[in-house]
Amino acid sequence: MDLLQIKNISKNYGENRVLNDVSLSITEGEIHGLVGENGAGKSTLMNILFGMPIIHSTGGYEGEILIDGNIYRPNSPEDAMLAGVGMVHQEFMLIPGFTITENIKLNREGTTPTYLSKIFGKRLEKLDIKTMVKDAKTALKKLDMTVDEFLPVGGLPVGYMQFIEIAREIDKSKLRLLILDEPTAVLTESEASKFLKVIRRLSKMGITILFISHRLDEILEVTDRITILRDGEVAKTVETKEISLSEIARLMVGRQIDFGKREEDIRHIMDDNILEIKDLKVHMPGEIVKGINLTVRRGEILGIGGLAGQGKLGIANGIMGLYESSGTIIKDGKEIPLNNPREALNSSIAFLSEDRRGVGLLLDDSIEFNIAFSSLEVQGRFLKKIGPFKLIDNNKIREHAIKMIKELDIRCTSPKQSTRWLSGGNQQKICIARALTLEPDILLVSEPTRGIDVGAKKLVLDTLVRLNKEYGVTIVITSSELGELRQISDRIAIIYNGKVAGILPPDASDEHFGLLMAGKDIEKVVS
Template sequence: MKRGPMGAEDPLLRVEGVGKAYFSNRVLKNVNFTLGRGRILGLVGENGAGKSTLMNILFGMRVIQETGGYEGKILIDGKEVHFRSPMDALNAGIGMVHQEFSLIPGFTVAENIVLNRETLVYNPLVEAFGDRLTTLDRASMTRRADEAISRLNIELDSSTPISELPVGYKQFTEIAREIDKKGTRLLVLDEPTAVLTESEADILLDSMRRLAAQGISIIFISHRLQEVMSVCDDIVILRDGEVVLQTTPAETSVRQIASAMVGRKIDRTEGPAEERRSSDKVAMQIEHLWVDMPGETVRNVNLTVFEGEILGIGGMAGQGKLGIANGIMGLHPAGGKVTFHGENVELNNPGSPLSLGISAVSEDRRGVGLLLEESIAWNIIFTSLQTQGRFLKSFGPLKIRDEEAIAECARKYIHDLEIKCTSEKQHVQELSGGNQQKVCLAKAFETRPRLLFVAEPTRGIDVGAKKVVLDTLKRYNREHGMTIVVISSELEELRSVCDRIAIIDKGSVAGILPASTPSEAFGYLLMGAGAAEAEKAANDNSNGTEAASA
């Protein structure tokens, strides 16, 4: 079925040589593509490939203006546009559905669809008190909502309060709202299927096809390969801020997309320096773990961590990789069975893993990892003081903090990890991201753990600090025999430090491969293409793989 543009006419959207750098950090370069009327474009890429930056530019988000604008041109109907705010983008007919819902829970579906664009009726009081005293025309509001819903071709009662809807229908309500906006011609859907069940996702894909048939163009951001292949007319794959492949489903294969998305970037990092034989001794055994962490739900994870290895856990955002560490550390409600060196780890009790010698560096550095308003020294020693009773000295019958020992310890880490600060008394909130991360590591190291979880170790920190952090992890692993589990969205980073890497998809382990496996094998796992495909890809390219499926 061809719903393409008619010959000479300008395409709805043309992106020409668009680039963007946040100060010295280049995140997009020379992006080019076009999108015709009524076509669906799949935008595919790893986390951090530049998808969100591109959408922020397209949507006129303020953060782009504040950091010096962008390069290149964006043309709508062949005319160049400069959006200064999301309002400008809305007026030009661009609608966006974000991953987080933007709905009022107590309002009905209809009220949400027409939110702040209600049908209004004039009354004389308006003259005295202004436009906001116009009354609502509820009949018309309902009619508009029903119309938008019917264009999506779904079953949804517009008088139901949002709070009573299942997640999938909240998503439809959001889309219906964009459709109800007059002149919405381009719809951006950011990972809309991430929160949907499979049947709901099918309905959504169907609705997308219908909308396209009605002439609305769609940019569909997804990492689910099958969905992209089944619904899109064009596919654009971004990697490291560049378009690496522009194709159509007919011309490409799952494999080509996977390898384009992940790419071969071995030249950038040196890769695992040595092939190491990890020991056969099991450090941690995870069975049927589920974790209720909002946005990172873990559904059923089975995983074995061997003593002395560095295990990587990768996966797309929202698939549950972060939930694993948080669940085991007792920070979110969890269930299942976790044993550590044969001893049972009590879930939902943060004290239990700590006392067994398991520590974690949280991905939420500022929220969970640090006491921003306290000194570096206090941040580093608190956990050891609490769980192990160290850094205390006797004061009569009481034991009080030994400030001398605390400062001593903090100074040691400041020197070891090259933490840039005025002194150990400086408040942590005044440090840069990289130095804050080093404080988090110091805190974890000081508990002298036998197993350490490190989540997103390099997120939001500069290149120099990145190297120190990763090298430090390796050093502690080699020198102290510390078993380390690194959880990261950046596959290349995992490949450079880990021995084995597990990929998490939909809350379960999609597969475990040695870090030396070629990257497209991981690409398959990331895109939910299944372990078998990944194994095949791995076998094609190298020998000696160790693929496992959950």
């Protein structure tokens, strides 16, 4: 029996038609995959299902939705939750100053009567902390997550935050349909593997799952059926066992995607070191660096990998001065002062943060201003002189933005569009465009393809290789996806317990990488 039926859904944002006559159905207890490029309409469809205000403030939608054969037209997330629909959003919906328990139980707090509440009413009841903590622990346990439920959410690694989001939905007693919008985008491969087991467990409990992911291997592993969207329309709905990864990718992007390692190319990696990291310590919550010693050769692509919470993300954040650091950073023979982002930028080091919304973007500004801002502020580019005054040259900013939009295939209505309403992958591309505009010698890139679809992922990785090969930019890429590092890196440093466990070539065995990630010694590490 179909739990959910979506019939002929269409949605416009102004003159831009983002969904066109979309229909699909999901049976009770099914795990249904939804895939498509960024801008294909996935998040818009999910926002309609969850009654998000942006849908109704922009003219609503056409078509109808049925749950158990009854008309379902939510005007708010509250309506959706009352109907048994839960959603884990692509971007976090947590309150940083609240504890894990408070976030899980938000708006569903348990209370107990007090003397005053018996006289003046329920509003004077006190929080039942004991029951709330018990519920939070139960939800976290279902995700195999062991963490102090009294910790504040602010400062936790993004992987932890994602599990807390999911725990909040699992805790809802009436949950029947759980929408997961890129739930594993911020998780490492090991965390994602654990999470897929949780999805299967929830499905066996009778919860229907609508699973959106750009990780197509996960879609093939865990789903029963898959619906593929392209340009706002259903390209195909198919039984998972009847389709291959390459066929999904082709239907998504309208062209064949090559998943292989890049072809051998002629690149000259210098013998000298462009960057030397000595005894670097970084106090980044959840990613503490305890003494990194690492050299980066001029012209290479150095990969940095490791499991979540081992410190790999702290390295770039520490070099750029975003978290308190100590140690020595030497670029081109000159020491760079730590704890000073401007000094790092002035040293021709650019940074693409793993936190695109919190650090990488000015969400309420235009695409063109986001691309130009850092270069405008640090380098004084995009200015024109009128007498004694320097004014922003909007024409040059727009001309450059149009060029970057074309090169990175940023899906938008115009360079003037606000970045807030773009899909996650397109926001990530703007972060990349912003870093590239600085024309750096070294580009530090953290999780560059997080939340990006398969077509855009290849474009981003190819762009990094092209920058390295054609423009001589040295790349240091930090990623939770080992396959991504192996695809483009010359060497891969594995971080364990805040230190370098070892350095391997990209074609080293899975066993060797696994041993380093587990903190085991390998006698003959190739470096």
